[in-house]
Amino acid sequence: MKFIICTFLMLFIVDVSTAQLLTGKIYELDEGNKKLPLAGSNIYWRGTQIGTTSNNDGYFELLKVDSSELYLVVSYIGYKADTVQVPFNQDSIEITLSINREISEVVVTGISFSKFVDELDAKPTEIITSKELLKAACCNLSESFSTNTSVDIQFQDAVTGAKQIQLLGLAGNYTQIMFENIPTLNGIANTFGLGYVPGPWMTGISISKGAASVVNGYESITGQINIDYKKPDDIERYYFNAFQSSHFKTDLNANAAVHLTENMSTMLLAHTNFRAKAIDDNQDSFADQPKVKQFNFLNRWKYESFNGHNAQFGIQILNEERRGGQVTSNAQGQRYEMNVDSKHIEMFAKNGFVFNAEPYSSLGLILDGHIHQQNSLIGLRQYDAKQSSFYSNLLFEARTYDEIHSVTIGGSYVFDQYKEEFDSLNFFRKESRPGLFVEYNFSPSNLLSVVPGARIDFHNLYGTFFTPRIHIKYSLDYNTTFRVSAGKGVRSVNLISENL
Missing domain, CATH: 2.40.170.20 (TonB-dependent receptor, beta-barrel domain)
Incomplete structure (x- = not known):
């Protein structure tokens, strides 16, 4: 009887921890619209400091936070940042970033010698x-x-x-x-x-x-x-x-x-x-x-x-x-x-x-x-x-x-x-x-x-x-x-x- 109860508790813990982990891949599109892994992307939950980065294959793992609404923010230099709502029961995701062809105003100031x-x-x-x-x-x-x-x-x-x-x-x-x-x-x-x-x-x-x-x-x-x-x-x-x-x-x-x-x-x-x-x-x-x-x-x-x-x-x-x-x-x-x-x-x-x-x-x-x-x-x-x-x-x-x-x-x-x-x-x-x-x-x-x-x-x-x-x-x-x-x-x- 004790063995059955322990086994049940272990399965419950594994199921809960798996449900709290989000995995995914970050891609970019080449000139032929083919997906390529985007390494080094910044991934974090909006409004928190909990985040990670993608590896060379574009893969990442990120623990979910305790919130009624989950919003995942993905950014990379030179690409448009993307914010995606993630249901709590979703455990994997794929996101494709597009190149940012418009940059905001850049102000450069300097002091020159006379x-x-x-x-x-x-x-x-x-x-x-x-x-x-x-x-x-x-x-x-x-x-x-x-x-x-x-x-x-x-x-x-x-x-x-x-x-x-x-x-x-x-x-x-x-x-x-x-x-x-x-x-x-x-x-x-x-x-x-x-x-x-x-x-x-x-x-x-x-x-x-x-x-x-x-x-x-x-x-x-x-x-x-x-x-x-x-x-x-x-x-x-x-x-x-x-x-x-x-x-x-x-x-x-x-x-x-x-x-x-x-x-x-x-x-x-x-x-x-x-x-x-x-x-x-x-x-x-x-x-x-x-x-x-x-x-x-x-x-x-x-x-x-x-x-x-x-x-x-x-x-x-x-x-x-x-x-x-x-x-x-x-x-x-x-x-x-x-x-x-x-x-x-x-x-x-x-x-x-x-x-x-x-x-x-x-x-x-x-x-x-x-x-x-x-x-x-x-x-x-x-x-x-x-x-x-x-x-x-x-x-x-x-x-x-x-x-x-x-x-x-x-x-x-x-x-x-x-x-x-x-x-x-x-x-x-x-x-x-x-x-x-x-x-x-x-x-x-x-x-x-x-x-x-x-x-x-x-x-x-x-x-x-x-x-x-x-x-x-x-x-x-x-x-x-x-x-x-x-x-x-x-x-x-x-x-x-x-x-x-």
């Missing part, structure tokens, strides 16, 4: 972001370096108010200045050019010390400064800025961007600055800074086809008047005066074609033309000059699949015409220089980059120039990087305008 050294560039390149430009409360390019130790800014003289930069200890004439990889502010415009770039127009500045890339020409000797402007497809739609200094200098800036179509957008940038009052704080009868009145407008367009073709073009118009010298006359009723009137008009166009995403290859064409006219009266001497320039650069770039090797080849053509009158002396010259270049980039890892390059240019006045350059970067660790740059550079001298 200025930093580009760790991937083989050239020693420092990046100044818009955050750093705001610190300087800058009104033009010269004042944007006030918080930067890489570039020194100093007055060339107080009479004209001209400022010049110094890089690696040499004057700014030996530094190539570019607007989005287009050489600018060269020749006659170099004297007052730093004041032609409004601060609120800029979104970033790249400063490369030493010999720069051969792609942009042979003029960079001490370094290269590349300026990025606001673009029509940026997030910013409208902007207005006003600035007033204690020396009665007023700056007004405004820009507006419009998306005309899905592919086309345009932006108008406007700037004016003026100083109507001459100040002589040191009582030397000369104005501390000249009175300036400038109007500067830039209209740029951007086209993006979304199939590999991008284009940009624009026009800039500038007019500036400078008045300086003595604020009071001498005993003879004479006054030393400085009058400089500048007019600048520039048009540019950039076209790019991307042929293959993998391996990457692209073709780019850059065109730029500008006319700069300057009429100057300094003391009793008259200096009038006009510069007409054209720049073109065609380049082809190709990379391997692994991006270890890349090469850029191309050709450029630059034409400058100068007409200068200094008192009774007349100077006229034309510079025409076609050129070819090649640059190779070897980067087997983020630790090592070797970038040799060379170009050859044929100058109509000074003969043939061969310009070799090389850049090497090696990182020992996260905090230690060695860079070596070597190369050659050449520039044409504008004797009078550079020594006003």
Whole structure:
């Protein structure tokens, strides 16, 4: 009798424990709608912390909880989670998860430095972001370096108010200045050019010390400064800025961007600055800074086809008047005066074609033309000059699949015409220089980059120039990087305008 009772109790316990255990399999569907086991799925009872995971065969076992309603939740990363109601008397189940093709909104936030050294560039390149430009409360390019130790800014003289930069200890004439990889502010415009770039127009500045890339020409000797402007497809739609200094200098800036179509957008940038009052704080009868009145407008367009073709073009118009010298006359009723009137008009166009995403290859064409006219009266001497320039650069770039090797080849053509009158002396010259270049980039890892390059240019006045350059970067660790740059550079001298 005791044996029968014990056997009955054992069967009852086994039956109850079996009824409290849920077994099952989790599957996914392949492209042919065939079931495949989904290993590592998360399985748990809703509202509890009781759960398990599926094994390599998609199989799982899970004890039931004491509840009037059982809801089983199954989830896996990249798949839609599923919640299934399980009757208490059900002891096995099969669940198939489907791929989640829609993801919820993902918000990524980060903090960038206001200025930093580009760790991937083989050239020693420092990046100044818009955050750093705001610190300087800058009104033009010269004042944007006030918080930067890489570039020194100093007055060339107080009479004209001209400022010049110094890089690696040499004057700014030996530094190539570019607007989005287009050489600018060269020749006659170099004297007052730093004041032609409004601060609120800029979104970033790249400063490369030493010999720069051969792609942009042979003029960079001490370094290269590349300026990025606001673009029509940026997030910013409208902007207005006003600035007033204690020396009665007023700056007004405004820009507006419009998306005309899905592919086309345009932006108008406007700037004016003026100083109507001459100040002589040191009582030397000369104005501390000249009175300036400038109007500067830039209209740029951007086209993006979304199939590999991008284009940009624009026009800039500038007019500036400078008045300086003595604020009071001498005993003879004479006054030393400085009058400089500048007019600048520039048009540019950039076209790019991307042929293959993998391996990457692209073709780019850059065109730029500008006319700069300057009429100057300094003391009793008259200096009038006009510069007409054209720049073109065609380049082809190709990379391997692994991006270890890349090469850029191309050709450029630059034409400058100068007409200068200094008192009774007349100077006229034309510079025409076609050129070819090649640059190779070897980067087997983020630790090592070797970038040799060379170009050859044929100058109509000074003969043939061969310009070799090389850049090497090696990182020992996260905090230690060695860079070596070597190369050659050449520039044409504008004797009078550079020594006003």
